[in-house]
Amino acid sequence: DTGVSQDPRHKITKRGQNVTFRCDPISEHNRLYWYRQTLGQGPEFLTYFQNEAQLEKSRLLSDRFSAERPKGSFSTLEIQRTEQGDSAMYLCASSLGGLEGNTIYFGEGSWLTVV
Amino acid sequence: AQSVTQPDIHITVSEGASLELRCNYSYGATPYLFWYVQSPGQGLQLLLKYFSGDTLVQGIKGFEAEFKRSQSSFNLRKPSVHWSDAAEYFCAVRSNDYKLSFGAGTTVTVRA
Numbered sequence: 001d002t003g004v005s006q007d008p009r010h011k012i013t014k015r016g017q018n019v020t021f022r023c024d025p026i027s028e029h030n031r032l033y034w035y036r037q038t039l040g041q042g043p044e045f046l047t048y049f050q051n052e053a054q055l056e057k058s059r060l061l062s063d064r065f066s067a068e069r070p071k072g073s074f075s076t077l078e079i080q081r082t083e084q085g086d087s088a089m090y091l092c093a094s095s096l097g098g099l100e101g102n103t104i105y106f107g108e109g110s111w112l113t114v115v
Numbered sequence: 116a117q118s119v120t121q122p123d124i125h126i127t128v129s130e131g132a133s134l135e136l137r138c139n140y141s142y143g144a145t146p147y148l149f150w151y152v153q154s155p156g157q158g159l160q161l162l163l164k165y166f167s168g169d170t171l172v173q174g175i176k177g178f179e180a181e182f183k184r185s186q187s188s189f190n191l192r193k194p195s196v197h198w199s200d201a202a203e204y205f206c207a208v209r210s211n212d213y214k215l216s217f218g219a220g221t222t223v224t225v226r227a
């Protein structure tokens with residue numbers, strides 16, 4: 001079990017550029033989540049997938065954000081036309097379904113700084 | 116909708132002293148509760164969880180938490196803190212659809 005892996009860990013980008021983050025969940029975890037965390041706050045839910053299906057999207061996820069999980073394994077989170085307000089840590093998490101799915105495991109996060 | 120309140124933004128404790136972090140939740144059904152710890156610039160590590168059964172749960176790193184339904188609380192405790200316990204601690208409640216709602220966190224500083 002190698003844990004949830006995220007890449008890149010840090011990204012600095014200019015306002016207006018597009019960025020993409022990748023998440024590799026724990027193997028055999030069929031649920032995958034994205035959260036966003038700003039300084040001094042707890043993580044906030046963005047979206048989640050069961051296998052390749054995106055089952056819920058938060059209102060925080062504007063139309064500049066898109067997440068995919070094409071084969072039910074890794075996931076990408078893309079932010080288009082970045083704004084300074086997008087600066088945050090983007091956390092990926094995964095879990096099993098069923099009762100064991102009650103425990104959600106988080107990755108190390110991807111820090112985004114928009115300048 | 117579920118919510119979590121962590122009343123203490125920052126706590127300073129001496130090394131070797133005991134620590135208690137407060138967490139109050141709001142949730143209509145039986146809550147599934149969690150405590151996570153986050154070191155600076157890192158992701159979240161699960162300390163412990165409560166689903167059902169014994170209301171005193173043991174976690175990693177010597178932490179424990181007690182679920183009190185009458186008080187809607189899930190406070191985290193450690194009898195003797197180590198300098199390595201300095202971090203930010205988050206309480207969370209899970210909704211029926213597996214989504215976690217987090218409190219704003221409590222920052223713990225450990226002084227020598």
